[in-house]
Amino acid sequence: MNPTPAQLVSRGRSFAILLALALTFLTGCVGPVRVPISSDSRTQLGKVKGIVGLQQQEIGTEINPSNVSAATGGGLIAGIIDMSIDDARAKKAEAAVKPVRDALIDYQPGNVLAADLQNALDDVPGASLSHTDVQQVIDPNTTAEWINGSGGTSVLLVTLGYKLSADFKSIIVSAEVSLHPAGGRLASVTQTKANLPPLVYYNMFSSFNILPGLAGAQSRDGLVTLWAADGGRQAKTVLNAGLQELADMIAYDLTAPSPPAGERYETPDGAEKHFGIAEYGATNVGFQGYIEHKADGRIWVRLPGGQLSSFPQ
Amino acid sequence: MNPAWAQRCSSWILAASCLMAIFSGCNNTPQTSQLDLTVPASADDPSTAPSESSLRVAWLAIEDQRLDTTSLGHIGNDAYVAKSILPWVNQQLRATRGANFAETEDPAKADLVIKPTLLKLYIQNINVAKSAVVVLRLEFLRHGKPSGQFICRGQYAGMNWWNSDEEMAGAIQKAFADCLLNLTASLELNIKLQHMESSASN
Numbered sequence: 212m213n214p215t216p217a218q219l220v221s222r223g224r225s226f227a228i229l230l231a232l233a234l235t236f237l238t239g240c241v242g243p244v245r246v247p248i249s250s251d252s253r254t255q256l257g258k259v260k261g262i263v264g265l266q267q268q269e270i271g272t273e274i275n276p277s278n279v280s281a282a283t284g285g286g287l288i289a290g291i292i293d294m295s296i297d298d299a300r301a302k303k304a305e306a307a308v309k310p311v312r313d314a315l316i317d318y319q320p321g322n323v324l325a326a327d328l329q330n331a332l333d334d335v336p337g338a339s340l341s342h343t344d345v346q347q348v349i350d351p352n353t354t355a356e357w358i359n360g361s362g363g364t365s366v367l368l369v370t371l372g373y374k375l376s377a378d379f380k381s382i383i384v385s386a387e388v389s390l391h392p393a394g395g396r397l398a399s400v401t402q403t404k405a406n407l408p409p410l411v412y413y414n415m416f417s418s419f420n421i422l423p424g425l426a427g428a429q430s431r432d433g434l435v436t437l438w439a440a441d442g443g444r445q446a447k448t449v450l451n452a453g454l455q456e457l458a459d460m461i462a463y464d465l466t467a468p469s470p471p472a473g474e475r476y477e478t479p480d481g482a483e484k485h486f487g488i489a490e491y492g493a494t495n496v497g498f499q500g501y502i503e504h505k506a507d508g509r510i511w512v513r514l515p516g517g518q519l520s521s522f523p524q
Numbered sequence: 525m526n527p528a529w530a531q532r533c534s535s536w537i538l539a540a541s542c543l544m545a546i547f548s549g550c551n552n553t554p555q556t557s558q559l560d561l562t563v564p565a566s567a568d569d570p571s572t573a574p575s576e577s578s579l580r581v582a583w584l585a586i587e588d589q590r591l592d593t594t595s596l597g598h599i600g601n602d603a604y605v606a607k608s609i610l611p612w613v614n615q616q617l618r619a620t621r622g623a624n625f626a627e628t629e630d631p632a633k634a635d636l637v638i639k640p641t642l643l644k645l646y647i648q649n650i651n652v653a654k655s656a657v658v659v660l661r662l663e664f665l666r667h668g669k670p671s672g673q674f675i676c677r678g679q680y681a682g683m684n685w686w687n688s689d690e691e692m693a694g695a696i697q698k699a700f701a702d703c704l705l706n707l708t709a710s711l712e713l714n715i716k717l718q719h720m721e722s723s724a725s726n
Binding site for chain 2 (some may be wrong): 265266268269271272273274276294295296298300302304305306309312313316321345346347348349350351352406421429
């Protein structure tokens with residue numbers, strides 16, 4: 212007998228609850244993402260150069276993934292339906308974004324972030340940058356080759372991502388940041404992450420920025436027109452603000468305190484909790500964090516893993 | 525356990541097992557693939573054969589303004605690269621045919637000289653789909669003087685079925701074909717406008 216719509220909804224809910232429980236359980240087991248750096252280590256880095264790495268050549272898009280599988284309790288057919296819906300949504304998003312990409316054709320986010328970093332890190336003892344290069348990440352070995360080939364210079368590596376949100380109302384800029392001491396230095400305190408060379412600092416950042424003056428419901432085409440108008444003025448303004456904020460967050464985080472090694476970032480007494488979804492490149496993280504900094508209508512939220520994300524207040 | 529539920533669970537487990545079996549063949553280790561984008565030159569299409577009064581178009585050497593001249597982007601953890609893209613792009617541009625224009629080798633004898641710049645050429649994934657993009661800037665020169673420019677964008681998006689090299693190269697080629705279609709349409713329009721202007725002035 213075929214299940215009734217009410218049964219389908221109930222089954223979907225059960226599946227979603229089970230999935231949420233499993234995720235909650237699993238995230239509780241994971242250690243912090245952030246590797247903090249001590250002030251002692253910072254002062255031993257010697258000369259530091261910055262490298263801004265870009266994987267993408269233009270602003271990215273994203274979609275809201277289809278949920279037919281979750282709503283119907285899974286199954287091969289539902290999975291195929293999901294894939295086909297996601298494919299259609301991706302095609303529409305990629306077609307819609309063209310005017311924004313055209314307007315940003317000469318915009319160089321890597322260079323903007325490099326200049327912002329250079330200024331923001333000037334006041335961070337031991338971590339001010341001698342200069343900052345902007346390079347394309349070609350393959351998984353590229354970043355390790357840059358760091359290993361930097362001779363006697365320590366490297367602050369910032370891998371940048373930027374994209375329009377699925378509803379085209381916001382631009383999200385994100386960065387994965389690591390600090391690698393020059394050959395042999397600080398060997399006793401270095402750690403490893405993924406395929407990166409030994410590092411003394413690691414964290415992930417994101418800045419979520421809404422189209423200025425956005426009021427009422429807007430179609431996607433209407434939003435694209437607003438982003439792209441006047442040579443992409445709004446898109447460039449928002450990107451500049453997001454990149455500046457990323458640089459400021461990185462500078463702040465290099466001196467920010469941390470819980471004892473291996474412990475997650477629990478909400479301190481008196482701190483304001485914040486729930487949301489943070490996006491780092493292609494990864495979306497649902498979280499419950501706490502507000503660590505408020506200024507100029509923005510909040511900086513510390514996630515349980517130590518990542519730092521910024522949102523409008 | 526209720527037999528109906530037991531049956532549903534077993535079906536679900538079976539489906540999940542099938543999916544796992546299918547996807548266990550997928551290699552999650554990051555890989556770098558060298559793509560071959562070269563394709564045979566397209567045969568002349570008689571429907572777009574240039575007329576005798578066609579505009580003579582000359583192409584200057586293409587400039588590559590990408591941050592890296594080998595990178596073709598990333599799909600998930602996998603990276604794609606290609607060396608010597610420019611000869612392929614050049615070949616494709618010079619093979620462009622229109623009813624009102626034809627290529628000439630000598631810029632001095634050309635009615636229109638085009639300086640192409642490769643701005644973007646990449647593939648990326650959006651969820652289960654792949655997207656390929658090619659962007660060229662074309663600067664027009666008439667009688668040795670700049671007479672405007674045109675950003676030519678080509679794009680292709682489709683389901684990422686197998687993540688194979690052929691699939692990715694095919695996506696880029698389709699994006700480039702889209703770019704060339706836009707280029708041809710723009711050139712034809714440009715030439716018609718020029719003919720109208722010269723008729724009016726006569």
